Amino acid sequence: MIDPYVILDLLLGLAVVALAAAVLTVRDLFAAIVLFIVFGLLSALAWVRLAAPDVALAEAAIGTGLTGALLLKTLHHLRYVTGSLDRQAALSVTPVQPVPMAVIWVNAAFCGLVTLGLAAAFLGAPRNGPGFDALVAEAMPASGVEHPVTAVLLNFRAYDTLMEVVVLLAAVIAVWQIERGLSEAPAPALGEVWAGFARLVLPAIVVIGTYLLWVGAEAPGGAFQGGAVLAAVGLLLLLSRLYVPRPAHRGVARLGFVLGTGAFAAVALLVAGGGRVAFEYPLEHAKTLILLIEGVVTISIAITLAALFHGREPVALSASETRHDA
Amino acid sequence: MTPDIIYGVTGIAVFAIGLVGALCAQDRLRRVLALKLASVGAGFVLVVAAWRAPPAAPDPVPHALVITGIVVMVSATAVALALIRRLQSLEAEDAE
Numbered sequence: 233m234i235d236p237y238v239i240l241d242l243l244l245g246l247a248v249v250a251l252a253a254a255v256l257t258v259r260d261l262f263a264a265i266v267l268f269i270v271f272g273l274l275s276a277l278a279w280v281r282l283a284a285p286d287v288a289l290a291e292a293a294i295g296t297g298l299t300g301a302l303l304l305k306t307l308h309h310l311r312y313v314t315g316s317l318d319r320q321a322a323l324s325v326t327p328v329q330p331v332p333m334a335v336i337w338v339n340a341a342f343c344g345l346v347t348l349g350l351a352a353a354f355l356g357a358p359r360n361g362p363g364f365d366a367l368v369a370e371a372m373p374a375s376g377v378e379h380p381v382t383a384v385l386l387n388f389r390a391y392d393t394l395m396e397v398v399v400l401l402a403a404v405i406a407v408w409q410i411e412r413g414l415s416e417a418p419a420p421a422l423g424e425v426w427a428g429f430a431r432l433v434l435p436a437i438v439v440i441g442t443y444l445l446w447v448g449a450e451a452p453g454g455a456f457q458g459g460a461v462l463a464a465v466g467l468l469l470l471l472s473r474l475y476v477p478r479p480a481h482r483g484v485a486r487l488g489f490v491l492g493t494g495a496f497a498a499v500a501l502l503v504a505g506g507g508r509v510a511f512e513y514p515l516e517h518a519k520t521l522i523l524l525i526e527g528v529v530t531i532s533i534a535i536t537l538a539a540l541f542h543g544r545e546p547v548a549l550s551a552s553e554t555r556h557d558a
Numbered sequence: 559m560t561p562d563i564i565y566g567v568t569g570i571a572v573f574a575i576g577l578v579g580a581l582c583a584q585d586r587l588r589r590v591l592a593l594k595l596a597s598v599g600a601g602f603v604l605v606v607a608a609w610r611a612p613p614a615a616p617d618p619v620p621h622a623l624v625i626t627g628i629v630v631m632v633s634a635t636a637v638a639l640a641l642i643r644r645l646q647s648l649e650a651e652d653a654e
Contacts, residue, residue, distance in 0.1 A: 237561075238559050238564075241559075241561050241564045241565065242559070242564060245564045245565055245567070245568035248568050248572060249568055249571045249572060249575070252571075252572045252575045252576065252595050252598075252599075253575055255579075255591055255592075255595060256575065256578075256579040256583060256588060256591070256592055256595075261585065261587055261588070264587075264588060264591060265591070268591055268594070268595075271595070271598070272598065275572075275598050275601075275602070278565055278568070278602070279601075279602075279605050281561055281565070282561055282562070282565055282605050282606060282608075282609045282616070283609060283610075283612070283615075283616045284605045284608065284609075284616060284621050284624075286621055286625060287601070287605055287621050287624045287625055287628075290624075290625045290628045290629070291598070291601070291628055294628050294629060294632050295594075295598065295628045295631065295632065298632055299594065299631075299632055299635055302632075302635060302636055302639055303587070303590075303591070303635075303639065305639075306587065306639040306642060306643055307587065309643050309646070310587070310642070310643065310646050313643075313646050313647050313650045314646065314650060330584070331582065331584060336582045339578070339581040339582050340578055340582065342581075343574055343577045343578045343581065344574075346574070346577060347570060347571075347573070347574035347577070350570050350573065350574075350603075351567070351570050354566050354567075354570060354603065359562055360562075360609075360610055360611055360614075363607070363608065363617035363619065363620070364617055364618070364619040365610070365614075365615065365616075365617045365618075368617070368618050368619065380615070380618035381618045381621045381622055381625070383618070384618045384619055384621075384622040385622045385625065385626075388619075389619070389622060392622070392623075392626050393622075393626065396626045396629050396630060399629070399630050399633045400629065400633050402633070403633035403634070403636050403637050404636075406637045406640070407636055407637060407640040410637070410640040410641055410643075410644050411640055411643065411644065414643065414644060414647055415647070454625075456625055456628075456629055533629075537632070540632075540633075540636040543640060543643070
């Protein structure tokens with residue numbers, strides 16, 4: 233009797249590989265992005281099977297949801313710029329300079345070698361081997377939270393997480409610089425169904441995002457997953473035009489971008505001293521401090537991700553652009 | 559057949575597909591998609607490394623690393639897409 237879960241695993245693994253291949257071979261770019269979103273959701277499902285619900289949540293919310301939104305927005309912009317907006321099956325949007333077949337074959341051979349090496353290394357590596365499980369389990373009582381992944385992210389390896397927030401900050405600064413003065417593709421008109429959907433779903437998303445943040449201390453969830461779900465609120469507000477960014481809002485937005493990094497670094501440095509190093513939270517306040525950092529970082533992540541989706545910095549419309557809109 | 563073997567091979571296959579795509583794809587947007595596929599493939603291998611045969615709990619450190627990787631990847635993707643949008647606009651202006 234074959235375990236039904238093995239069949240599920242095999243089918244899921246095959247589907248993930250087939251979808252990955254389809255993303256790169258399907259002709260229509262819009263279809264490629266949609267297939268990529270399906271690929272990401274099935275990968276998240278596979279990670280649930282591997283007992284990694286935190287990673288699955290992050291992949292579904294950030295790696296698939298927000299990345300998918302970014303890709304679709306970019307495709308819309310590219311089709312607008314190249315004037316192929318109304319052609320549904322525009323094959324590719326950037327001018328194609330054919331790569332010589334010889335180069336492709338050399339690249340493919342190189343990739344095959346790399347893959348063979350990786351597969352040999354994976355199959356030869358010890359599995360179920362001792363990792364950091366014992367060390368983490370031993371240190372858990374000193375972490376201030378009950379969920380191991382949150383303890384690793386916000387306590388044991390908090391430097392990584394601080395740098396991760398810094399990377400997000402750097403990304404939004406870079407995007408604002410790159411898109412300075414870039415004209416924006418007009419957003420597609422959304423029907424009434426959409427407005428009703430936004431009204432219904434917005435309060436629910438706010439509750440889910442806050443819950444994910446709060447529950448992160450003892451169960452799967454946390455700042456990044458909660459922040460991504462809250463960023464979806466920003467996306468819906470932007471798409472439904474319930475919120476239109478104005479140049480006057482730039483100050484608040486900048487404050488939101490640096491809030492997470494600033495608060496995280498401030499807490500890390502303030503707990504130092506008296507024989508403690510940075511990030512060594514005093515045990516009796518550890519949970520409070522971790523929740524404080526997570527709360528502030530969540531707000532910052534949500535604002536930053538929504539700003540990454542919106543793209544360019546809100547600037548006053550010049551005369552020509554105003555005329556263009558009218 | 560345990561899940562770690564099945565998904566480990568899946569992850570390596572997805573990484574390979576992403577690598578080929580990143581090197582051989584001709585469309586810029588598709589290259590970004592290919593890099594994203596490769597990152598998910600790498601995530602698969604790390605999550606598999608963290609897996610322990612039930613009822614043992616998985617190793618949380620690789621999980622935290624993959625979450626960090628996902629957030630860094632979305633930042634990198636956003637910057638790459640902004641560059642593509644800018645490049646396309648510049649080319650369209652040149653063409654006019």
